Amino acid sequence: MAEHDFGVPLSITDSAVRKVRSLLEEEENPNLKLRVFVTGGGCSGFSYGFTFDEKVAEDDAVVEREGVMMVVDSLSFQYLSGSEVDYSEGLHGSQFKITNPNATTTCGCGSSFSV
Numbered sequence: 001m002a003e004h005d006f007g008v009p010l011s012i013t014d015s016a017v018r019k020v021r022s023l024l025e026e027e028e029n030p031n032l033k034l035r036v037f038v039t040g041g042g043c044s045g046f047s048y049g050f051t052f053d054e055k056v057a058e059d060d061a062v063v064e065r066e067g068v069m070m071v072v073d074s075l076s077f078q079y080l081s082g083s084e085v086d087y088s089e090g091l092h093g094s095q096f097k098i099t100n101p102n103a104t105t106t107c108g109c110g111s112s113f114s115v
Helices: 014-027 074-080
Strands: 033-040 046-053 061-065 068-072 084-090 093-099 112-114
Touching: 014 046, 014 068, 014 084, 033 074, 068 074
Parallel strands: 033 068
Antiparallel strands: 033 046, 046 112, 061 068, 084 093
């Protein structure tokens, strides 16, 4: 796996690390990584996506914290540089969420943004 300097790194909170670890234990597959990505669409132009992936591409940015790995493809990274991935539980349900300093506008759903 290649190491790349992508500029300002991403971070993942304690809460997100705990949730990912819990989900990995349920899946019984320690090779899974949390993949964070950006796709076109959504209320504001772009949407965040989360999935689990066993593979790490050569151009992926990798963030590892307390044994949990988060990967981001190079295209998505340009929109996510400096962002923080968190996990919250509340009255509106539980979800991974991103605090993104690059977003100029966001929508109420919290999963859509524009730059």
